[in-house]
Amino acid sequence: MEVPVGQNHEQQEFELASVSNLSSSSSAVSLSPAVARFCFDSGVAVLRFHKDSESNEAFHIDLRTAQLFRLSPVESVCICETSETIKEKSYSRGITLQFREEEDSRAFHCALDQWKKEAVLQESGLPNGTLSASKSKFDDKIEASSAKMYFHYYGQLLHQQNMLQDYVRTGTYYAAVIENRADFTGRVVVDVGAGSGILSLFAAQAGAKHVYAVEASEMAEYARKLIAGNPSLGQRITVVKGKIEEVELPEKADILISEPMGTLLVNERMLETYVIARDRFLVPNGKMFPTIGRIHMAPFSDEYLFVEMANKALFWQQQNYYGVDLTPLYGSAFKGYFSQPVVDAFDPRVLVAPAISHVINFTSIKEEELYEVDIPLKFKAAVGGRIHGLACWFDVLFNGSTVQRWLTTAPGAPTTHWYQLRCVLPQPLYVMQGQEITGRLHMIAHHAQSYTLCLTLSAKMWGPGAEQGGILQASSCKFDLKEPYYRMSQPQVYPVAQDQPTHHLVNTQDIQTQSLDEEGSEFLQQPPENLDTGLH
Numbered sequence: 176m177e178v179p180v181g182q183n184h185e186q187q188e189f190e191l192a193s194v195s196n197l198s199s200s201s202s203a204v205s206l207s208p209a210v211a212r213f214c215f216d217s218g219v220a221v222l223r224f225h226k227d228s229e230s231n232e233a234f235h236i237d238l239r240t241a242q243l244f245r246l247s248p249v250e251s252v253c254i255c256e257t258s259e260t261i262k263e264k265s266y267s268r269g270i271t272l273q274f275r276e277e278e279d280s281r282a283f284h285c286a287l288d289q290w291k292k293e294a295v296l297q298e299s300g301l302p303n304g305t306l307s308a309s310k311s312k313f314d315d316k317i318e319a320s321s322a323k324m325y326f327h328y329y330g331q332l333l334h335q336q337n338m339l340q341d342y343v344r345t346g347t348y349y350a351a352v353i354e355n356r357a358d359f360t361g362r363v364v365v366d367v368g369a370g371s372g373i374l375s376l377f378a379a380q381a382g383a384k385h386v387y388a389v390e391a392s393e394m395a396e397y398a399r400k401l402i403a404g405n406p407s408l409g410q411r412i413t414v415v416k417g418k419i420e421e422v423e424l425p426e427k428a429d430i431l432i433s434e435p436m437g438t439l440l441v442n443e444r445m446l447e448t449y450v451i452a453r454d455r456f457l458v459p460n461g462k463m464f465p466t467i468g469r470i471h472m473a474p475f476s477d478e479y480l481f482v483e484m485a486n487k488a489l490f491w492q493q494q495n496y497y498g499v500d501l502t503p504l505y506g507s508a509f510k511g512y513f514s515q516p517v518v519d520a521f522d523p524r525v526l527v528a529p530a531i532s533h534v535i536n537f538t539s540i541k542e543e544e545l546y547e548v549d550i551p552l553k554f555k556a557a558v559g560g561r562i563h564g565l566a567c568w569f570d571v572l573f574n575g576s577t578v579q580r581w582l583t584t585a586p587g588a589p590t591t592h593w594y595q596l597r598c599v600l601p602q603p604l605y606v607m608q609g610q611e612i613t614g615r616l617h618m619i620a621h622h623a624q625s626y627t628l629c630l631t632l633s634a635k636m637w638g639p640g641a642e643q644g645g646i647l648q649a650s651s652c653k654f655d656l657k658e659p660y661y662r663m664s665q666p667q668v669y670p671v672a673q674d675q676p677t678h679h680l681v682n683t684q685d686i687q688t689q690s691l692d693e694e695g696s697e698f699l700q701q702p703p704e705n706l707d708t709g710l711h
């Protein structure tokens with residue numbers, strides 16, 4: 176019965192069988208049918224009644240004073256203060272609401288509770304999204320144009336759907352929450368960047384006392400709608416529209432839940448928001464879901480990928496393109512292609528050394544420590560050959576009191592919408608089996624909600640001079656994590672020679688701990704087939 180809200184996202188409409196305003200004065204009105212519209216009027220939450228969607232308001236009530244009582248499955252009465260005052264006294268008035276079906280009544284009650292909470296938040300001087308300082312930490316760090324595009328993206332249902340359809344992701348969150356009920360039951364939860372509100376609904380399913388679903392984009396309105404449509408859970412969820420860095424909440428949280436991970440874990444710089452939420456809203460020693468994240472890295476060899484990248488720039492080697500010599504731009508084009516990290520799902524057999532990992536503990540890391548992440552690299556080649564760069568992926572741990580659950584994006588594990596990431600070096604390195612590969616991955620955050628990656632890999636050169644200590648061959652490149660090359664092919668079939676050993680260079684324990692056990696596997700269905708590229 177809820178009808179589309181039209182252009183204005185700050186309102187919500189319901190169709191009713193009838194409404195009667197039982198005012199004692201001459202202003203008594205009866206509408207049959209009627210449209211009830213929740214909205215803000217000069218910052219005050221009100222409920223307006225209309226004959227139909229198009230007609231002018233017949234009367235309205237102030238939600239700050241409204242109370243709704245159920246008289247029967249389809250009949251309710253709303254008591255509120257009248258604006259009429261007689262000799263300084265204000266009087267109550269009653270409005271009878273007749274619904275078409277019980278379901279309609281339930282959704283309306285849920286929406287009224289939701290809007291009343293908003294009204295109270297505004298009254299208590301804790302309004303949604305109002306700046307606590309003139310400029311927020313978010314605005315200080317992030318370019319306005321980047322933030323605008325970012326929240327526009329997440330404001331669209333299609334992009335939320337893309338994440339919801341990643342069943343490995345969403346199923347693991349569901350399992351982590353439901354299996355750790357004990358961490359949610361009777362607790363106050365803050366959902367950091369709630370999107371569609373899905374994690375808030377999971378938390379409510381796990382028995383949360385109350386969930387504050389904080390979302391900065393227009394998606395907050397859809398979240399409200401989804402939550403209102405699930406009234407048994409929605410009664411315990413308040414959607415707060417605004418940035419984590421700016422909103423105020425009426426109470427502290429016992430547990431935070433969030434999905435702040437981007438490509439390579441850190442893209443989008445939402446981990447910083449998660450940490451800010453911890454510092455602003457979490458009680459001391461409160462829980463965080465997820466609790467830690469790990470970036471895994473290993474050198475890889477992939478001749479196909481290297482040739483594909485190098486060939487892209489060949490276009491600029493034409494000397495007679497409609498009579499024009501393009502070669503002056505060849506070098507720049509080559510550099511441009513190699514500055515794009517590659518996002519795709521690769522076969523773990525391309526890895527040439529066991530992976531190392533860098534741990535980020537969300538419960539203790541300082542926000543500033545995420546501005547620059549410097550990772551020393553040291554590997555031992557398991558096979559000889561040409562190294563084309565560094566392969567990276569991440570996982571996160573939900574350190575529940577009952578079950579510890581990992582969400583992994585490792586190659587060889589069920590594919591997620593994050594896929595994996597590879598930084599391809601323009602100059603490959605040659606290594607022998609057992610040889611040491613050293614280097615550094617330096618990640619520097621930038622104002623467009625992403626990172627510049629500076630990668631260096633080095634290895635001693637073999638051949639002439641090796642006996643004298645060896646000459647160091649080094650290859651370096653800079654990548655912009657914001658501009659990846661989405662190479663959305665299926666995992667390639669890499670021909671493996673019969674005599675070539677199969678390497679187990681990915682920590683398979685992580686994949687197992689992602690728990691495809693009997694209990695959890697039902698949540699982790701098919702990976703999505705048609706993922707769009709998105710921000711992650």
Ligand SMILES: C[S@@+](CC[C@H](N)C(=O)[O-])C[C@H]1O[C@@H](n2cnc3c(N)ncnc32)[C@H](O)[C@@H]1O
Nearest residue numbers: 329338368369370390391392417418419434448
């Ligand atoms: C990766 S999505 C996850 C959405 C949802 N929690 C889920 O799991 O499906 C991240 C969401 O956080 C929101 N977000 C990002 N930064 C935020 C901030 N600083 N304050 C509030 N919301 C933010 C985005 O608009 C987006 O909807």
